[in-house]
Amino acid sequence: MCVNLFFREKILEVFYIKQDLPINEQIRANKVQIIDNEGNKIGPISLNEALDMAYEKKLDLVLVAPNAEVPVCKLMNYGKYKFEQAKREKEAKKKQKTFELKEIRITPNIEEHDFGFKVKNARKFIEDGNKVKVTVRFRGRELNYLKLGEEELNHFIEELSDIAVPEKKPLLEGKNMFIILAKKTDK
Numbered sequence: 001m002c003v004n005l006f007f008r009e010k011i012l013e014v015f016y017i018k019q020d021l022p023i024n025e026q027i028r029a030n031k032v033q034i035i036d037n038e039g040n041k042i043g044p045i046s047l048n049e050a051l052d053m054a055y056e057k058k059l060d061l062v063l064v065a066p067n068a069e070v071p072v073c074k075l076m077n078y079g080k081y082k083f084e085q086a087k088r089e090k091e092a093k094k095k096q097k098t099f100e101l102k103e104i105r106i107t108p109n110i111e112e113h114d115f116g117f118k119v120k121n122a123r124k125f126i127e128d129g130n131k132v133k134v135t136v137r138f139r140g141r142e143l144n145y146l147k148l149g150e151e152e153l154n155h156f157i158e159e160l161s162d163i164a165v166p167e168k169k170p171l172l173e174g175k176n177m178f179i180i181l182a183k184k185t186d187k
Contacts, residue, residue, distance in 0.1 A: 023060045023078050024051060027071070035064075035074045044070045101180070103133045106156075108148035115152075119159045126164050126183050135178040149177045157181070 032050050034042040037059060054061040054075055062081075065072035102125040104118050122132045134156050136149035153170045157179065164181040171178055 021062050021064065021078075023062050024054065027061065027063045027073065029063075029066075029071045031070055032061075032063075033068070033070045033072045034061075035072065037075050100130045101133055102130050103135060105135045105137055106152060108136055108138065108142050108145060108152055110152060115155070119156065122156070122160060122181065123163065126160065126181060129183065131167075131183075132164070132181045133178055134181065135176050138175045138177070143175060146172065146177065153177065153179050 027047060029047055031044045032047055033044050034050050034053065036042060036053075037057065042053075050061055050073060057075060059075045060078040061073050062076055062078055063071055064074050102122075104122050104125075106115065106118055110118075118134075122134065125132050134153060136152055138146070138149060142149075150170050157164075157166050160181060163184060165184050167180045167182055169179070
């Protein structure tokens with residue numbers, strides 16, 4: 001979060017760090033166990049002594065284990081810690097496998113050229129790593145001919161059988177029948 005402050009034609013930016021852990025004066029305990037920046041344990045001492053120690057080393061006193069018998073605090077640069085934590089989260093997000101569900105709508109009496117065009121688009125979506133939901137929309141009396149819609153979906157599955165597999169059989173939901181196609185897994 002950034003706040004701009006205006007002082008006599010100068011703009012000062014002040015950044016606030018979103019805090020998860022209580023630090024420095026926010027800690028409410030009489031005695032605390034200290035872990036210094038090298039990882040050494042320092043026995044239970046009063047909070048004021050711990051804060052003095054933190055200020056001497058120009059570090060923050062961060063409460064890491066509030067539920068312990070004697071709360072445990074660590075000396076660290078809290079801003080640097082939060083930055084590295086955000087960096088790790090961003091890196092983990094990059095490695096996550098994400099996909100979108102793309103939808104293609106057809107009708108039970110679709111023409112061959114239109115059908116080919118929809119298949120080509122679905123093929124492109126699947127090759128990009130997305131799942132494709134193929135929906136047959138029935139209008140009016142078309143609902144009497146559910147077999148035609150199911151045949152179109154099966155034809156769609158056949159056309160894409162080299163790169164995709166259906167997750168379930170065609171499913172009727174209201175006036176729509178649909179199927180979800182996912183990329184074949186290489187084993």
